[in-house]
Amino acid sequence: MSEDLKEEMKKLKEQIADLQDQLKDVIDAERKKGHGVYIDIGNAVRGYVEDEIQAVAEGVHGELEKSVFIGPRGVRIFRRRAPDSEEDEHKVSLAEVAKVMNALGHEHRLKILDGLMSGGKYINELQEQLSEITTSTLSSHLNVLEEAGLVVQEKVRGRYLITMPGRTAYKMATKAGERVRQDDEECHTHCCDSDESDAEQV
Numbered sequence: 001m002s003e004d005l006k007e008e009m010k011k012l013k014e015q016i017a018d019l020q021d022q023l024k025d026v027i028d029a030e031r032k033k034g035h036g037v038y039i040d041i042g043n044a045v046r047g048y049v050e051d052e053i054q055a056v057a058e059g060v061h062g063e064l065e066k067s068v069f070i071g072p073r074g075v076r077i078f079r080r081r082a083p084d085s086e087e088d089e090h091k092v093s094l095a096e097v098a099k100v101m102n103a104l105g106h107e108h109r110l111k112i113l114d115g116l117m118s119g120g121k122y123i124n125e126l127q128e129q130l131s132e133i134t135t136s137t138l139s140s141h142l143n144v145l146e147e148a149g150l151v152v153q154e155k156v157r158g159r160y161l162i163t164m165p166g167r168t169a170y171k172m173a174t175k176a177g178e179r180v181r182q183d184d185e186e187c188h189t190h191c192c193d194s195d196e197s198d199a200e201q202v
Contacts, residue, residue, distance in 0.1 A: 100165075103148035104173045108133055109141045113162060113170040116151060120159035 103109060108130060115121060115129050127138055142160060145151040150166035153159070162170070 099148045100150070100169055103144050103150055104169055106141065106144075108137075109145055110170070110173065112138075112141060112145060112160075113150065113166055116160060116162035117167065117170065120154065120161040122157075122159050126160065 150169055151160050151162055
């Protein structure tokens with residue numbers, strides 16, 4: 001959680017505590033009078049509460065970029081672990097798979113995902129990491145990743161965030177690349193050993 005958000009939450013707690021104290025004083029005073037308690041919060045208080053809730057909500061949303069609840073269409077909460085029946089299972093669309101594979105099929109786009117794995121970034125921060133390409137090319141790569149549902153852009157602050165599918169796809173791609181490298185090394189070692197053995201027999 002960022003320091004700014006911590007400070008906002010601290011101020012909000014203090015303000016809520018003050019309101020609770022004021023409310024307690026009103027209730028105590030009315031009890032002493034033996035009358036019922038009638039409180040009119042009014043538009044001013046209602047507007048204050050709504051503003052505070054909106055500020056906190058925006059701050060919390062900005063801190064959720066590392067959460068598994070971020071999806072290509074925003075925050076999602078899964079209420080069940082598995083479908084109730086086979087009919088509820090989502091059939092894999094080969095077109096969607098192809099779109100994701102296409103998005104992963106470029107080194108610069110993989111670098112973008114790698115940079116977002118540690119948290120949301122503004123486009124200028126991504127540009128610093130990918131100084132070898134132009135801003136327009138970077139924007140084009142980001143559009144491809146967004147269309148594939150691998151990244152989203154915050155509406156309030158404009159940062160780019162990696163989605164849960166984006167994290168999964170990036171990890172699978174890097175693991176696949178690592179496996180191919182290991183297989184190549186094993187094959188190279190095996191082939192070299194076979195060549196040396198054949199040479200000795202000759």
